[in-house]
Amino acid sequence: MNSFIPYGRQNISQEDIDAVVEVLRSDWITQGPAIERFEKIVSDYCGAKYAVAVSSATAGLHIACLAAGLSQGDILWTSPNTFVASANCGLYCGATVDFVDIDPNTYNLSVDQLEGKLIEAEKQGCLPKVVIPVHFAGQSCEMAKIAALSERYGFRIIEDAAHGIGGYYQRKPVGSCQFSDMAVFSFHPVKIITTGEGGMILTNKEELYEKLIRLRTHGITRKVELMKEESHGPWYYQQLELGFHYRMTDIQAALGASQIQRLDEFVKQRRFLAERYHQLLQGLPLMLPWQHPDTESSWHLYVIRLKLDKIKKTHRQVFEELRQAKIGVNLHYIPVHTQPYYQELGFKWGDFYEAEQYYQEAISIPLYYGLTENNQDFVANKIATLLK
Numbered sequence: 001m002n003s004f005i006p007y008g009r010q011n012i013s014q015e016d017i018d019a020v021v022e023v024l025r026s027d028w029i030t031q032g033p034a035i036e037r038f039e040k041i042v043s044d045y046c047g048a049k050y051a052v053a054v055s056s057a058t059a060g061l062h063i064a065c066l067a068a069g070l071s072q073g074d075i076l077w078t079s080p081n082t083f084v085a086s087a088n089c090g091l092y093c094g095a096t097v098d099f100v101d102i103d104p105n106t107y108n109l110s111v112d113q114l115e116g117k118l119i120e121a122e123k124q125g126c127l128p129k130v131v132i133p134v135h136f137a138g139q140s141c142e143m144a145k146i147a148a149l150s151e152r153y154g155f156r157i158i159e160d161a162a163h164g165i166g167g168y169y170q171r172k173p174v175g176s177c178q179f180s181d182m183a184v185f186s187f188h189p190v191k192i193i194t195t196g197e198g199g200m201i202l203t204n205k206e207e208l209y210e211k212l213i214r215l216r217t218h219g220i221t222r223k224v225e226l227m228k229e230e231s232h233g234p235w236y237y238q239q240l241e242l243g244f245h246y247r248m249t250d251i252q253a254a255l256g257a258s259q260i261q262r263l264d265e266f267v268k269q270r271r272f273l274a275e276r277y278h279q280l281l282q283g284l285p286l287m288l289p290w291q292h293p294d295t296e297s298s299w300h301l302y303v304i305r306l307k308l309d310k311i312k313k314t315h316r317q318v319f320e321e322l323r324q325a326k327i328g329v330n331l332h333y334i335p336v337h338t339q340p341y342y343q344e345l346g347f348k349w350g351d352f353y354e355a356e357q358y359y360q361e362a363i364s365i366p367l368y369y370g371l372t373e374n375n376q377d378f379v380a381n382k383i384a385t386l387l388k
């Protein structure tokens, strides 16, 4: 009972190990057939036309922004309740970044706030070129409404779906891109499925796909029909723009293709454990995660929110006492605009009230496929005792 319980962790099976070993013994450990195979499995799973595997979701967000045409002088909006990568990708492109405050129930970017901010921005002539909704904790944003606003105000939508694979919105898989230009998954080990490091961009648009493929590999093409002058011979390739080296290896892709076989099982177990937490924690001075009826979460995170006026301890005390009990709680997220780097860009505490309020009260408690019911009971009992 006394070993450390992390807030999240990967689950690696013998099949996963065998799949990786098979690639290691093959002719190709990178730039071989495993990448396309993995891309096809993910695009089929999501019901999107195209998929582009990349070295991380951060790399994916970067080239997705470039493919959307984001550059110097443009504006990108995202949620303050996210990992810094969702905002940094705009800065990589030389764009200006701003935030849209969160909904106090879902902790996702608030569509009402988005609409209000768009009305204001239109008056001032500073509409965003790209909006990045983040599917926080695995619960999809209200994509139909965001898509309707994008029609009206002309911005591109890139979903930060780092938490989202295996979740659903209006009965379609997250990543279908029904209401967006692109969606980006992360396969970091704390996420739903893993490739070690890795990510993937989904899209239904061929021109975005072609651009993403090039940007992933230095801006280079081998397609004769895209070349600016006649091919010099079979060795020839052309660099058409400034791209990057953001490729995934075949070793990683083999792991991902094996992991995704268990995706539904992973999400099912996470949902089972989440519902179990709802039971175990109900009645305590906490807000439990609220779910929008249009969504089925992948349950990347289980976040409780302390009702501080109903308990005698501070947020920090509860957090520290859980850590002392070897429960690996975490906090998702420190509002991005309060990071010193973003404060230097002009943001300050007080800019996004709901995200900051949430930050004062939120704690992510352990939730992952391999979490045992015994350990979950231990976590829930500890929380109940601490809040007495």
Ligand SMILES: *Cc1c(COP(=O)(O)O)cnc(C)c1O
Residues within 6 Å of the ligand: 056, 057, 058, 059, 082, 083, 085, 086, 134, 160, 162, 163, 185, 186, 187, 188, 197, 198, 199
């Ligand atoms: C993990 C994460 C990322 C970055 O993913 P990497 O694969 O580590 O680059 C981006 N956005 C969110 C919301 C994340 O949780």
